[in-house]
Amino acid sequence: MKRFRAFVVKEFRHMLRDPRTMLILFAIPVIQLLLFGYVISTEIKNAHIAILDNSNDEITQKITNKLLASDYFILDSRLSSIKEVEPAFKKGIIKEVIVFEEGFGRKLLQENKASMQILTDASDPNLANLLDIYTRSIVSAYQQELSKSTLKSGLINVEFRMFYNEELKSAFLFVPGTMALILMLISALMTSVSIAREKELGTMEVLLVSPLRPIQIILGKVVPYMTLAFVDMMAIILIGHFVFGVPIRGSSFLLIGTGTLFIMLALTLGILISTVSKTQQVAMLISMVGLMLPTILLSGFIFPIENMPKVLQAFSFVLPPRWFLNTIKDIMLKGAGFFDIWPNLLVMVGMLIFFITLSVKKFKIRLE
């Protein structure tokens, strides 16, 4: 135990004394998160919209005025038929079309129920999402106003359809995505590089000749990075929640538990990489190409898995970040509980056991 503690202390010293490591560990996660956050949540101003008003009564007029009174929208054109919607989008200027059904005002006042449609150009998914949110909030504000003045609880049924990218599911993807990316970066990349450094600088030779057992060396490497990855995870969750307003609808314990499981998984991947790479550069390259790129591109972080070719979809099943992303999205956004996500957790535990067994077996007690 004393040996193990000495090893962990040594690891912490390496980390704290290397400015580059500190930068990767603490500056990059925050910068990355803020960057992703602000790129996605930039305020929308003056988006061009078109309106197809099949009713043209007092209420639709009022809603239209409310929409245009906000700084968000500029009326580009009024359409007269649903057939004009597609060509209008294709010109590329109009980002949103609002459709009021026939007899909107009358239905709302008499039947307490009226429908409108929001159509968005989701070739820019995040913009589409924001436009939708803004429009809805203005409509619902009007609805409240109306029910106060008329003492009637009219319900405006807002139908929503995204064009070109119907599968887009959430605007809050970036926080879970960044979390996956950063935990992968710290856990896998940093561990693999730090073990490879011992090999490259020849200190592994001395460690091997010592009575330290492989498992002690591995755990000694893992524990410090695990601690830091945990700190980073908490920071990302807090920033995501309080700065960007990403909801945490499910249990926080479940969220943190899932995160910890993913950290361990990423760490074992890092160890596995280090057992096959002799130098820091090789370790870095394998981590980057083998782990970071798939995390960014194939886990559903940026590109929806559903839109990928079948081959890549199948491939994404073996990627730990995919399962992680899926799970925490469910917990944070949908409020899923343990019984909803346990199959995902089971898959991750299975992967963890597999990679641990593999890396302990591959860890060499001798030089090659």
Next chain:
Amino acid sequence: MYGEVRALDNVSFEISEGELFGFIGPDGAGKSSLFRILTSLLLATSGKATLCGFDTEKDFKNIRNITGYMPGRFSLYSDLSVEENLEFFATVFGTSIKENYDLIHDVYCQIEPFKTRLAGKLSGGMKQKLALSCALIHKPRVLILDEPTTGVDAVSRKEFWELLKGLKSKGITIIVSTPYMDEAQLCDRVALIQHGKILAIDKPSEITKSYERQLFGISSENIHKLLVDLRVYPGVLHAYAFGQTIHYTGKDTTENLDNLWSYLKECGHARLEINPIEPGIEDVFIDLMQNEKLSVEQ
């Protein structure tokens, strides 16, 4: 084995307890590979090695407890201080600096004033002393040092060997390798190693005695021309520069020196001197290497 290259070939030797044993040979002779086999870091493709009765393959765990190993290149943590390095290795081997301080005292006291300095910022000689301290901290029975004096200045080298002598007197078996022939004299016994083969193994004095022919030191005003002329002399066996003289050995042990003298005079050498000298380890080494080469060619 490095790929297809055989680093060691049919090596067999025995080292007694408490001995200061040196492996002498040029770079690439196979010294490091040999040491890695002894420390259980590499497996020999064939054959068997035991250290203090422990088999390097089966009992590698025992071996790793009783050996102190100092690899050929500096293998401590540059970003840890002198004291932190030592402390780390002490703990890893289940001991403490305090417990074995008397053993490392002679070595460590020389670098103790710099104990808060990062190991990467030490001079070459101090680095080696720190590495030696770290290899010693757990009171090993066998100390295996791979070229500890390579890249170290002459004064530090001398100091380092003094330290080794001190350790030997405490009963630690020391196996050391070096490319410097002059250090051979400081060992109890040496093995001359070249191309993975042991050419000779004996006490340094016995090894120099094994030189069968008479060796001459020849000097003149123009050393370079002298070497060229000697190499084409019909009776020459070896002729090579050694500092400011040429070491010369003839094929015939009973050779008449007058012939050589007049040959060199004819070549126009001024201030010519020819003196019989005692061979050193290097002379033996060169002789053995030549023989080896000849036998390979045949």
